[in-house]
Amino acid sequence: MTQQAEPDAMPADDKHDAAPGETPRAPKRVTHADGFGAAFCASMAALCAEAAIGGTAALLVMLSRDHDSLPSGIVVVAGLVVAVALLAVLVSGFVTAVTVMPVLALARRVARRAGRAERWWWTLAAVPLVAAAAVVVFGGVAALGSLSLAPPPAYLLWWGALTVGLSPASLVAGAASRRVRDGRPVRMARRVVRDGLLAWLAVGALGAGAYGTGLVKVYEPPRLEKADLVGVWSDGHGGEVELTSTGTAVAKGLDNYVWDGMGHAQPKDCDGSGKWVPVKREGSVEGVSLTIGSCELARTWSVGGTGKEPRISHEVGKPGSGKHYTLAKVVAHKK
Structure with a gap:
């Protein structure tokens, strides 16, 4: 004859965790705060x-x-x-x-x-x-x-x-x-x-x-005239361009950044002659338009630096890259 289990024979854990008429539930897990x-x-x-x-x-x-x-x-x-x-x-x-x-x-x-x-x-x-x-x-x-x-x-x-x-x-x-x-x-x-x-x-x-209070002043580009741009501009690494008073530009080893097949701007030496014109706004020079036909260089350079140490530069790579190729004017020191 088969013996039936009585209700009182259920495990103590199940009896405490489950109400009468409900199926037993697994014991609750206590989660400790770890922060x-x-x-x-x-x-x-x-x-x-x-x-x-x-x-x-x-x-x-x-x-x-x-x-x-x-x-x-x-x-x-x-x-x-x-x-x-x-x-x-x-x-x-x-x-x-x-x-x-x-x-x-x-x-x-x-x-x-x-x-x-x-x-x-x-x-x-x-x-x-x-x-x-x-x-x-x-x-x-x-x-x-x-x-x-x-x-x-x-x-x-x-x-x-x-x-x-x-x-x-x-x-x-x-x-x-x-x-x-x-x-x-x-x-x-x-x-x-x-x-x-x-x-x-x-x-x-x-x-x-x-x-x-004027303790520190907001930067302003130097106010230059066309005559101030005449002279030799160097990148400090052997590349330079000479801007003459007649509007002629002569480049020697100037970096010309061109796009390669990988989507990057790579510099190539630019040698040859071309022309330049100042870019003015409200009567003040704010840039230089430089064209060298032999190396297909045609760029507008922005004027920066200070009146004593002027610089011209243009952005390299994609717009907003923050990288610039900069030329500083070579000042002839008196002997």
């Missing part, structure tokens, strides 16, 4: 604050140096600000994911291996290691893309810049993560936004005060 979300948000806030402060400082410095004209118009400027802000948020999230969070993981792991409590100096010590790994990975990808390695000082410069840039964000993220694990209130991201905004306003106020 990942708080650390991620704090790091993004810190990186955005760094970008805003650093970008404002760079803009203030650029205003006093020779630079391309800045965009004008309220709509254009507002659109540019919004685009840069959105880009900063996206980039800060990416940088946090691939560098800051690995820094925290490495610092926590090393501290546990050493049998010590996790402190800020473990985080700070992990930053240079993760920065070096990032330079190796992304530098390798860039080298494969261009089929050439960058000069060694460039990698060292990137490593130093990453170490300096990641340190504040890593420290803030580590502090936020520890506060969560300790069960303390976390307001790190809001504090970073508040303090970053105050620092940004301070930098902007100092810059506005410096330019407003």
Whole structure:
């Protein structure tokens, strides 16, 4: 005869976890807070604050140096600000994911291996290691893309810049993560936004005060006449062009950038004679139109530098690349 199990014979766990008439459920898993979300948000806030402060400082410095004209118009400027802000948020999230969070993981792991409590100096010590790994990975990808390695000082410069840039964000993220694990209130991201905004306003106020009082002056291109352009202009690497008072131009080893089959602008030596004319605007010379027929060079060069040390240059590569080929006027020294 088959023996039937009585209801009281059910396991104790199932009886406690399931109500009468319900199917037994698996025991609930207890999730321990590790501070990942708080650390991620704090790091993004810190990186955005760094970008805003650093970008404002760079803009203030650029205003006093020779630079391309800045965009004008309220709509254009507002659109540019919004685009840069959105880009900063996206980039800060990416940088946090691939560098800051690995820094925290490495610092926590090393501290546990050493049998010590996790402190800020473990985080700070992990930053240079993760920065070096990032330079190796992304530098390798860039080298494969261009089929050439960058000069060694460039990698060292990137490593130093990453170490300096990641340190504040890593420290803030580590502090936020520890506060969560300790069960303390976390307001790190809001504090970073508040303090970053105050620092940004301070930098902007100092810059506005410096330019407003005349302590620092906004750069203006030199006001030249046609006679000021007559003479020899050199790139400092053996390439030069002589502009004569009759409008004749004679080039010797001048770099002429042409597009190759890979979509890059490569320099080729330009030798020969041609013509030049000044490009004027409102009675002032703002550029030089140079044509050398033998090497198919036809470009308009912008005037820059200062009155004592004038320069002419043109952009190299795609529009907005930021790269320029520059010639400086050779000044004959009196004996």
